[in-house]
Amino acid sequence: xxxxxxxxxxxxxxxxxxxxxxNQGHNHYDDPKHAAAWxxxxxxxxxxxxxxxxxxxxxxxxxxxxxxxxDATGVYVDAVLMTLPDCLWLDLxxxxxxxxxxxxxxxxxxxxxxxxxxxxxxxxxxxxQLAALARPYAMIQVAECNGIPEAARxxxxxxxxxxxxxARALIAELPPLTSGKRAGVKFTGDPRGFTLRVVIPDxxxxxxxxxxxxxxxxxxxxx
Numbered sequence: 001x002x003x004x005x006x007x008x009x010x011x012x013x014x015x016x017x018x019x020x021x022x023n024q025g026h027n028h029y030d031d032p033k034h035a036a037a038w039x040x041x042x043x044x045x046x047x048x049x050x051x052x053x054x055x056x057x058x059x060x061x062x063x064x065x066x067x068x069x070x071d072a073t074g075v076y077v078d079a080v081l082m083t084l085p086d087c088l089w090l091d092l093x094x095x096x097x098x099x100x101x102x103x104x105x106x107x108x109x110x111x112x113x114x115x116x117x118x119x120x121x122x123x124x125x126x127x128x129q130l131a132a133l134a135r136p137y138a139m140i141q142v143a144e145c146n147g148i149p150e151a152a153r154x155x156x157x158x159x160x161x162x163x164x165x166x167a168r169a170l171i172a173e174l175p176p177l178t179s180g181k182r183a184g185v186k187f188t189g190d191p192r193g194f195t196l197r198v199v200i201p202d203x204x205x206x207x208x209x210x211x212x213x214x215x216x217x218x219x220x221x222x223x
Contacts, residue, residue, distance in 0.1 A: 001073070004028040004066045005035040007042075008077050009051060010058035016076045016143055016152065020050070020059065025070025035061040074147030097121075100219075101128025104198075108216050111177050111202050119175055126170045130185075131218055133170075134196040137163045138220035141191040160187075167196060177202050186215060194218060 006028045007020045021027040029035040039059060042050060050056050064072045095101075105127040109115075115123060140160050148156065167185045174183055177200065184199040194209060194217020203214040 002066055002068065003063050004030055004070070004072075005032040005061050006064045006072060006077070007035055007039050008060055008062040008064075009055050012052055012055055013139065016148065017058070017060075017062065018077065019064070019072065019075050023072050023075055025066075028064060028066055028070055028072060032061050032063075076143060076146060076148045076152065095125075095128050095132050097124050098128040098131060100131040101125070104131060104216075104218060107208070108183075108198060108200060111183075111200050112175065113178050115175070122173060126173050129170055130167060130196065130198070133163050133167050134194075134218040135220040137167075137187070138191050138195045141189050141195045144189060145191060163196075171198065195220070 008017050009020045010017050019027070029038070039061060043056070043059070047056065050059065062077045064077055065074075066072050101124050105123050108127075109123070112123070137160065140156050140163075143152075143156060164185075164187055167187075171183055171185045176182055179202045181201045183201075186197045186199050188195050188197070194215075197209065197215045197217045200206075200214050200216065203216075205212060205214075207213055207215045207217075209215045209217055
């Protein structure tokens with residue numbers, strides 16, 4: 001292992017400081033001055049290719065641990081969490097309804113009795129807010145799978161816990177299923193699939209996951 005230097009930024013998508021360019025040896029530098037010179041040239045010659053305004057402001061040269069062949073051992077280099085603020089899971093009142101929520105409710109509503117108007121409004125709101133939680137929760141799982149600094153783990157774990165608590169509280173607002181049972185939520189750590197799912201015990205052979213075992217995953221909208 002050896003230390004090299006890479007151009008990094010805080011991604012709008014993940015909220016973590018990560019490599020701005022592909023994790024390949026030619027994008028890492030033995031001398032930080034060489035990395036800084038390349039960054040200045042990129043900002044001068046092709047600024048539009050460096051991301052959003054906020055991402056460009058966050059550009060920096062960071063030390064990265066690399067294998068002997070030159071590639072970095074991980075793509076995240078700092079414990080910065082800029083796009084996972086508390087408001088994502090605490091200010092859900094600002095999301096009373098959404099197309100994503102309505103679409104998800106339409107997918108699962110057949111397992112409930114015909115709702116009253118107030119119940120329908122509640123169901124759509126709950127599904128909209130669950131859909132809003134699915135994206136940051138998937139972002140956390142992507143970060144975990146890509147490898148993050150040890151210092152970032154407590155913050156990510158706390159963020160995940162808040163989202164899980166909020167999702168459990170939301171699903172409890174739905175009325176009982178036609179059978180009288182209650183729907184639940186399930187969380188998984190594999191971002192190749194749905195990381196936030198609604199579990200319907202009355203649907204043992206239905207669902208939108210590979211197992212079709214009563215689990216209805218909520219699309220995070222970006223993976």
